[in-house]
Amino acid sequence: MTETLQNLYVGFSVALTPNVLIYAFVGCVIGTLVGVLPGVGPLAGISLLLPVSFGLNATSAIVLLAGIYYGAMYGGSTTSILMRIPGEAASVMTCIDGYAMTRNGRAGPALAIAAVGSYVAGTISVIALMFLAPPLASFALRFGPPEYFALLLLGLLALAYMSGGSMLKALAMAVLGLLFGMVGIDPMTGFSRFSFGLVELGDGLGVVPVAVGLFGLSEILLTAGQATAPEVTKPRLRELLPSRQEWRASLWPIGRGTALGFVIGIIPGSAHIISSFVSYALERRLSRQPHRFGQGAIEGVAGPESANNSATSGAFVPMLALGVPSGPIPAVMMAAMMVHGISPGPLLISQQPELFWGFIASMYVGNVVLLILNLPLVGIFVNLLRIPYPLLYPGILMFCVLGVYAVNGSVVDVGIMTLMGGLGYLLRKFDFETAPVVLGLVLAPMIEMSFRQSLSMSSGNYSIFMTRPIALVLLMVGIALLLSSILAFVMRKADWRQRLGFAGAKQ
Amino acid sequence: MTTDRISGGVLVILSLLVVWQSSALPLGTFRQPGPAYIPILLALLLLIFGAFLAGTGGRAPKLSSIRWTELRHAVAILAACVFAVFGMERLGYRLTLMLVLSFLLRTVERRGWLLTSSLAFFLAFGSFYLFYTLLRVPLPQGPLGF
Numbered sequence: 001m002t003e004t005l006q007n008l009y010v011g012f013s014v015a016l017t018p019n020v021l022i023y024a025f026v027g028c029v030i031g032t033l034v035g036v037l038p039g040v041g042p043l044a045g046i047s048l049l050l051p052v053s054f055g056l057n058a059t060s061a062i063v064l065l066a067g068i069y070y071g072a073m074y075g076g077s078t079t080s081i082l083m084r085i086p087g088e089a090a091s092v093m094t095c096i097d098g099y100a101m102t103r104n105g106r107a108g109p110a111l112a113i114a115a116v117g118s119y120v121a122g123t124i125s126v127i128a129l130m131f132l133a134p135p136l137a138s139f140a141l142r143f144g145p146p147e148y149f150a151l152l153l154l155g156l157l158a159l160a161y162m163s164g165g166s167m168l169k170a171l172a173m174a175v176l177g178l179l180f181g182m183v184g185i186d187p188m189t190g191f192s193r194f195s196f197g198l199v200e201l202g203d204g205l206g207v208v209p210v211a212v213g214l215f216g217l218s219e220i221l222l223t224a225g226q227a228t229a230p231e232v233t234k235p236r237l238r239e240l241l242p243s244r245q246e247w248r249a250s251l252w253p254i255g256r257g258t259a260l261g262f263v264i265g266i267i268p269g270s271a272h273i274i275s276s277f278v279s280y281a282l283e284r285r286l287s288r289q290p291h292r293f294g295q296g297a298i299e300g301v302a303g304p305e306s307a308n309n310s311a312t313s314g315a316f317v318p319m320l321a322l323g324v325p326s327g328p329i330p331a332v333m334m335a336a337m338m339v340h341g342i343s344p345g346p347l348l349i350s351q352q353p354e355l356f357w358g359f360i361a362s363m364y365v366g367n368v369v370l371l372i373l374n375l376p377l378v379g380i381f382v383n384l385l386r387i388p389y390p391l392l393y394p395g396i397l398m399f400c401v402l403g404v405y406a407v408n409g410s411v412v413d414v415g416i417m418t419l420m421g422g423l424g425y426l427l428r429k430f431d432f433e434t435a436p437v438v439l440g441l442v443l444a445p446m447i448e449m450s451f452r453q454s455l456s457m458s459s460g461n462y463s464i465f466m467t468r469p470i471a472l473v474l475l476m477v478g479i480a481l482l483l484s485s486i487l488a489f490v491m492r493k494a495d496w497r498q499r500l501g502f503a504g505a506k507q
Numbered sequence: 508m509t510t511d512r513i514s515g516g517v518l519v520i521l522s523l524l525v526v527w528q529s530s531a532l533p534l535g536t537f538r539q540p541g542p543a544y545i546p547i548l549l550a551l552l553l554l555i556f557g558a559f560l561a562g563t564g565g566r567a568p569k570l571s572s573i574r575w576t577e578l579r580h581a582v583a584i585l586a587a588c589v590f591a592v593f594g595m596e597r598l599g600y601r602l603t604l605m606l607v608l609s610f611l612l613r614t615v616e617r618r619g620w621l622l623t624s625s626l627a628f629f630l631a632f633g634s635f636y637l638f639y640t641l642l643r644v645p646l647p648q649g650p651l652g653f
Binding site for chain 1: 542560581618622
């Protein structure tokens, strides 16, 4: 404990130097902007600014990039709440109740709770990162391919089980997303699948064009031509503060989201995305009035927003302690560190204590900077609602095109976004949820790889999933979720969603 | 015809297309799956879900109950996106986006010329300056330098 505090003191002496402080501030501002702009997610933002960081020293570079990462987590909620357009994929779940709150005239409190929840989760998760990193990382080390396969499968089944509409439709959409994830070169054999001769599809369908198309563009398509403009209660600036009841309702979701996000963040995968999905599902499951979800429940904003910020810190645990990136964003950050001659891993803390603890301390500073930046700016973002939609949506569409193009510099991605926009429009017209498609796409390569690696490990023996305790438990939970829904259907009994008046709670 | 019956049928057709496309790839074996194994497995799952949806969707809303009031706008916006796909690298970012924005504001939304041209110019050139010049994001410039 004393040693940790001494190290933290060293860290703050680095983080509070004017040079590093400026880069933390700049990173947070750019990150918030990146998060607010639809389509320009944290991965794109970090990738775009990676070359800029090469001219900096290692500490400043990593502090700048980390600032963009958690700044984007803060900023991503804004467009989700105000326009139902997720600034980045982790804000997908915030769209559901955040936008419903906006339609109910509670945009201000939704934005304020998102900012406060993000701050609390960000700060607590950094403390957890500092104290719990070594034991938690060693637990995650027990996960081999069978455990990952079971965990990822459980994630998909849980999402389908918790979905507001028909589980059959949610499962069909999850499978569709998994099929989208099959596009590209098979990593184990090198065969090209469903690429139709397009070189750009060799790496598969990007998450950004698919998510922006299914969520952003489809929303524009559905809203732009409505005979009557969507009714939006434009909140006044003094209405930004949540009511006492809203504060009380958000308290536990923020706490649970923080804990859940951190734990999920440690496990490799797109943790910040998955954590927000799981947190939303958990809050809906625990709520005494689950029918409110989808209609503007503040818990549906507080939980996922806290979880995705907390997962950001959690994702740094395996990267810093083990040298294992837990997702694409930590992978890009690791690449940036390697450019500066630093190898993240167990020796990083002992060999480069100033960098490690400076980075930790800069995260505390970054969270304070973001809270100071975001709460006053909430009012400015709310003013976006005052722009007539016919003037606003061409601008949003432009940022969608720009953001999607900027990721890979490819017009094929813009084409994919257009196709997905059309698909999302039709799916929503036919009462399908689009969130499972995105999750399926994200998880597909990991599920397939872990499945085939597991079989390689066991020489093709499927009992490997039954003989490993963690995998077995995770699979049993998944199967139990599936069976309970099938049983309800076969017995012609209303399942828990219908019993709780849940059917109307759509995304 | 109900919405669930139609969507279930579409899912079945899609799954059959995936199976057909996958047939060109090695399937592998039960113990050693090849590149077509998982796609076919998923396609079969989709087939089951689609068939089930079509079979049990008798009580879903009728297709005629869906209102398509925004369809004209939706088609126009999708057409603008398709134009952006083909125009970005031929005409350049700024010119393409100016044309897209002008089309949406003037033709689709029937706004005045002054508002249309000034907003289209400001957004296209402003975003280019921010991303290309300040943030150094590579954006395409057409033969006219736009």
